Amino acid sequence: MGAFDALGIAGSGLRTHQTWLDALGSNIANSNTMRATTDNAFQAEMVMVSARAAGGVEITGSALSDAEGLLVHDPSHPLADADGYVRAPALDMASQMSQLIMAQRGFQASSQVVSFAQDTYTTAIGIGR
Structure with missing residues (x-):
């Protein structure tokens, strides 16, 4: 391990955790996002990470949750269908x-x-x- 490897490893952790925090913030902020039953529900983002051979971690991509979500009965919602349902995220x-x-x-x-x-x-x- 070189003299400055600790900074590189910790820096990769900072970047990864910041990306994870950003994704979670978006997920939480959109937890009450309702959509019409004909649309996809809000899809939560999950950050995918792997270990680097040289030490530290790297973001390898992201995955989205199920677009189907949950049907919620809320006839007073402006996006409700004829049966009174809206699509909520499965979060x-x-x-x-x-x-x-x-x-x-x-x-x-x-x-x-x-x-x-x-x-x-x-x-x-x-x-x-």
């Missing part, structure tokens, strides 16, 4: 909130590693003076 808010906490903690941990690495490198440079 488990408990899972989204749990993932949000994990992503926040992962981002904080990666950020702390960057901070420690910077302090270590600064001290090492100071010793060489």
Whole structure:
């Protein structure tokens, strides 16, 4: 492991957790998005990640949840069909909130590693003076 590998590994963690946080934020913000029964429901985004051979992680893509969603009976909704149904996203808010906490903690941990690495490198440079 090279002298600056810790920064690269932690940086990849920061990027990955930020992307995960962005996706979760969008999912949570659209959890109450209703659509007509003839349209697809809002599809939650799930970030796909893999380990890099050199250390760290990388985003390999994303997947979307089921477009069918759930039919909800709400005859007063302006998009309701003749039977009073609208299409809602099939989104488990408990899972989204749990993932949000994990992503926040992962981002904080990666950020702390960057901070420690910077302090270590600064001290090492100071010793060489």
